[in-house]
Amino acid sequence: MSSTHHDTITWSMMLRKLPSIIKALPRVAKGLKLANVKQPDQPCGLAFTFEQATVRNPDGPALLHGSVSLTYAQVNQWANRIAHHLLAQGIGKGDVVGVFIENRPELLVTVLAVAKVGAISAMLNTSQTQQALLHSVNLVKPAAIVVGGELVQAYSAIRQQVAIDETRTWWVADQDCSRQSGEAPEGLRNLMAECVDCASDNPPSSQQVFLDDPCFYIYTSGTTGLPKAGVFKHGRWMRSSASFGMIALDMSPDDVVYCTLPLYHATGLCVCWGSAICGASGFAIRRKFSASQFWNDVRKYQATTIGYVGELCRYLIDQPPATNDRDQAVVKMIGNGLRPGVWSEFKERFAVNHICELYAASDGNIGFSNILNFDNTIGFSLMSWELVEYAHDSGAPLRNSAGFMQKVGKGRQGLLLAKIDDKAPLDGYTDPQKTEKVVLHDVFEKGDRYFNTGDLLRNIGFGHAQFVDRLGDxxxxxxxxxxxxxxxxxxxxxxxxxxxxxxxxxxxxxxxxxxxxxxxxxxxxxxxxxxxxxxxxxxxxxxxxxxxxxxxxxxxxxxxxxxxxxxxxxxxxxxxxxxxxxxxxxxxxxxxxxxxxxxxxxxxxxxxxxxx
Missing domain, CATH: 3.30.300.30 (ANL, C-terminal domain)
Known part of the structure; x- marks a missing residue:
């Protein structure tokens, strides 16, 4: 993101936002309370928030895909049947279940079911094959795997090198499985057929999931080559879904989020879906992004909110202008990577009022979001963070003669460090040594600890920042x-x-x-x-x-x-x-x-x- 002087936030700009800040205060307070789960034995997390949304809006749309529309009650009961079956098959708290399905309702229902039993979904990247896929699976030692029919070929190629019992190698037909199921290929079990007669009430296990329990493993391509598995805990799900869904977007049962981002990434899975669940809102998904069909889908699902990455917005801008570009219900959008050159043009052409640009790393402990709706900023963070001087050749943070790191001034770019404390714990990776590599000690005073994001940001005033670039490999x-x-x-x-x-x-x-x-x-x-x-x-x-x-x-x-x-x-x-x-x-x-x-x-x- 290139810096321009008018991106700096001034007192007069803040004063103009005062009415909207005052209006937002009650929901910010409520959101902070919801996000800040402190008791280690307080039920929380994905299953907990979904069950709460089901109580709040049982007959409202929860998942929309193609011609399929499922209510919160239907999705919850479907996930419960799968959860009861998983429990009967010996899958329990702390077990890892590989999930290898493309963007469709079956993916999210499976992930929800895994969360209900207290197990961990390893969100396998559906574009991986061969060695990268094999590495990703074996890295987390799954007790079971659920493979979509569309990905059987990719999984079959590595299957002999994976130690997962055949009785726990499940298959999900590449069709609308909420209505029917097909014949599983040889050596695979038909998950949806097996659980069709299971109980549909909430399993007691979903009340036994706490803030420190892992919810997902989300893969990140680190600087060391093959993917690392970042741990995403249920406590962080609470912080993420409330921060984005309630505080930033003010989601409600009248809203529908349209998301074409891959759901094995945190932006789609945790930010977009989490925001929808927080508001008991609808969540409309598509198998793969299509620039030509995007706004037709938005109109079909009556979406009020869209999830994005910067490239997606540029592809939409590149489409030939249409007379009905503004004829849709989208008023807010959430995502990351939107460049200043596209920002104002997108807002103007598609009549979107609020761009909630965010910054977060699936393997980090900090999130920024543009709650106050300024242009060209990732907004601010409620966590403690600093931008410091760094060595341009190595990307390493620099220390002064006293051995401490040096903060950069307003308007300058620096390496983002996020303080690790009770309010912002670092879940890290499945490999503790990889986690230790990103933790800095004695940064500004003896005994403090900071997460090194490896990203360059610019401070533009009033706690707001701009994303500049990524360091490292x-x-x-x-x-x-x-x-x-x-x-x-x-x-x-x-x-x-x-x-x-x-x-x-x-x-x-x-x-x-x-x-x-x-x-x-x-x-x-x-x-x-x-x-x-x-x-x-x-x-x-x-x-x-x-x-x-x-x-x-x-x-x-x-x-x-x-x-x-x-x-x-x-x-x-x-x-x-x-x-x-x-x-x-x-x-x-x-x-x-x-x-x-x-x-x-x-x-x-x-x-x-x-x-x-």
């Missing part, structure tokens, strides 16, 4: 975090590649960073078949991780400690005028090979001729 593209180490490891498996360095580069008028890799051929440039190389990359990694640009280097420069000089590679990006003798190649949208970038191709990319 991940970059964000198409709403997904891409691990450069993982991309490098896959490229290095190719027989004609000796060295590979992956990094993110900016393309004009796109959000996030596109993937680029510098590669050194094992023999010579002539041995590289670029059509075959692209085919290999697309087969081995998710679509969003495939490098869009390649730089072929005879020899890779390294530092004295043999680290690749990524900063320089990022700066030179894919401009042949800056890369000397190294040829640069691009995978242009719609093609099936990499082509060499000429000055004309570069001008076409920058001019927006290609749609990324």
């Amino acid at each position: 991940t970059y964000r593209w198409k709403g997904e975090n891409v691990s450069t180490t993982e991309v490098e490891n896959i490229l290095l498996q190719h027989p004609h590649i000796a060295e590979a360095v992956a990094y993110g580069v900016e393309i004009s008028n796109t959000n996030g960073r596109a993937g680029m890799a510098a590669i050194t051929p094992a023999e010579s440039l002539a041995t590289l078949d670029f059509t075959e190389l692209l085919s290999f990359a697309r087969e081995q990694m998710p679509a969003y991780a495939v490098p869009l640009f390649l730089r072929v280097k005879v020899k890779m420069e390294t530092t004295g400690t043999f680290k690749y000089q990524k900063t320089r590679l990022k700066d030179e990006a894919f401009d042949p005028g800056k890369t000397g003798d190294d040829p640069i190649y691009a995978w242009l949208p719609g093609s099936d090979t990499y082509v060499q970038i000429t000055e004309q191709v570069l001008a076409d990319i920058h001019g927006g001729k290609f749609r990324y």
